[in-house]
Amino acid sequence: MLCSSKRCLAPFAQRKTLWHDGPMNSFDPSTVKKIGVFTSGGDAPGMNAAVRSVVRTAIHKDLEVVGIYQGYRGFLEGNFQNLSARSVANIIQRGGTILKTDRCPEFHKPEVRAKSAQLLKQEGIDAIVCIGGDGSFTGAHLLNNEQGIPMVGIPGTIDNDIAGSEYTIGFDTAINTAVEAVDRIRDTAHSHDRLFIVEVMGRNSGFLAAEVGVAVGAEVVFTPEFPMTVDQAVQHFQNSVARGKRSSIFVSAEGQKAGRSYDLAENIRKKCGAEARVCILGHIQRGGSPSATDRVMASRMGNVAVETLLQGQCNHFIAVENNKLVTQPLEYPANNKKTFDPRLIELATTLAT
Numbered sequence: 001m002l003c004s005s006k007r008c009l010a011p012f013a014q015r016k017t018l019w020h021d022g023p024m025n026s027f028d029p030s031t032v033k034k035i036g037v038f039t040s041g042g043d044a045p046g047m048n049a050a051v052r053s054v055v056r057t058a059i060h061k062d063l064e065v066v067g068i069y070q071g072y073r074g075f076l077e078g079n080f081q082n083l084s085a086r087s088v089a090n091i092i093q094r095g096g097t098i099l100k101t102d103r104c105p106e107f108h109k110p111e112v113r114a115k116s117a118q119l120l121k122q123e124g125i126d127a128i129v130c131i132g133g134d135g136s137f138t139g140a141h142l143l144n145n146e147q148g149i150p151m152v153g154i155p156g157t158i159d160n161d162i163a164g165s166e167y168t169i170g171f172d173t174a175i176n177t178a179v180e181a182v183d184r185i186r187d188t189a190h191s192h193d194r195l196f197i198v199e200v201m202g203r204n205s206g207f208l209a210a211e212v213g214v215a216v217g218a219e220v221v222f223t224p225e226f227p228m229t230v231d232q233a234v235q236h237f238q239n240s241v242a243r244g245k246r247s248s249i250f251v252s253a254e255g256q257k258a259g260r261s262y263d264l265a266e267n268i269r270k271k272c273g274a275e276a277r278v279c280i281l282g283h284i285q286r287g288g289s290p291s292a293t294d295r296v297m298a299s300r301m302g303n304v305a306v307e308t309l310l311q312g313q314c315n316h317f318i319a320v321e322n323n324k325l326v327t328q329p330l331e332y333p334a335n336n337k338k339t340f341d342p343r344l345i346e347l348a349t350t351l352a353t
């Protein structure tokens with residue numbers, strides 16, 4: 001169980017920081033009358049629940065709320081809309097993000113960030129909640145430090161690859177979506193005595209693949225963090241055939257290039273003659289109604305994000321550490337890689353005997 005926001009919100013000075021103190025980690029919270037909220041990077045199920053929580057917590061605290069649309073593109077185009085409690089009605093169960101999202105390379109330029117800050121100030125936005133991944137947090141950190149706009153982050157990505165947090169919004173839903181899909185594949189794999197390679201998302205990270213691999217009883221799990229050679233995979237496959245297995249599921253993280261499983265299948269065919277079928281789950285994993293876990297996490301994180309700003313803390317994101325909500329510096333994920341625990345991969349292999 002995660003602790004409630006009230007219990008975990010120790011005064012800022014008492015909390016640990018994993019990185020150095022940046023130029024602006026705290027500010028006078030009495031200046032905050034209107035906050036902005038936006039979603040950025042890849043969408044993740046549960047982002048809407050986080051937006052709802054931010055909006056309604058802020059209104060509960062007598063703040064005005066502005067939605068910034070389409071990620072950082074909305075900053076540079078001034079795409080702002082006032083949000084009321086009713087604006088976020090009937091969204092807790094919806095996937096995607098009502099605020100839209102984008103990847104906006106222009107935001108890498110300091111002059112673009114400076115121009116965006118002017119628009120934000122014209123709109124009277126005093127502080128902002130950013131819902132996204134580590135790239136989005138880097139943009140938020142730069143805006144915070146260069147332009148003095150207090151920023152707080154909420155981690156949202158199906159990859160669960162943000163260093164400093166054990167959990168990111170969307171991960172639980174994506175696992176369940178992938179597991180449901182692989183269960184269907186297993187039916188046909190079993191009927192035809194076939195080997196399937198199922199590719200799950202995860203840009204340079206195997207957190208999703210590892211959990212899905214254990215949950216579906218995969219024989220082999222390929223991840224960028226714990227590489228397995230084709231020879232090793234073929235060995236596992238041949239051993240399982242020798243033990244009497246007629247069908248197998250390999251789960252593979254997409255890594256840097258979606259579709260790499262086709263190369264893997266071809267290499268396996270060349271090594272041992274097995275004709276693997278490939279199924280790339282792709283963006284199916286990013287959509288759909290968020291799980292109860294993601295809705296609850298998003299609701300809690302949105303609430304704590306607003307409370308954090310109202311305590312005068314900024315330049316941090318809400319993170320999960322030892323099952324509790326804490327704050328971590330926004331720039332921490334950009335400078336650190338999340339530790340990958342290979343025991344899940346070993347467990348999948350052990351249990352696939």
Ligand code: ADP
Pocket residue numbers: 040041042072102103104105106107108109132133134135136137138139140142157
């Ligand atoms: P995620 O937030 O899911 O990691 P991206 O890495 O695509 O997704 O980042 C989302 C957006 O954040 C980018 O399109 C860009 O607008 C902004 N961003 C990412 N990295 C930086 C950076 N180094 N400087 C400024 N803005 C950045």
Ligand code: F6P
Pocket residue numbers: 042133157158159201202203254286
């Ligand atoms: O960051 C989340 C993620 O879904 C990754 O797993 C994936 O590699 C990437 O986004 C795909 O991004 P896009 O939707 O821009 O192709």
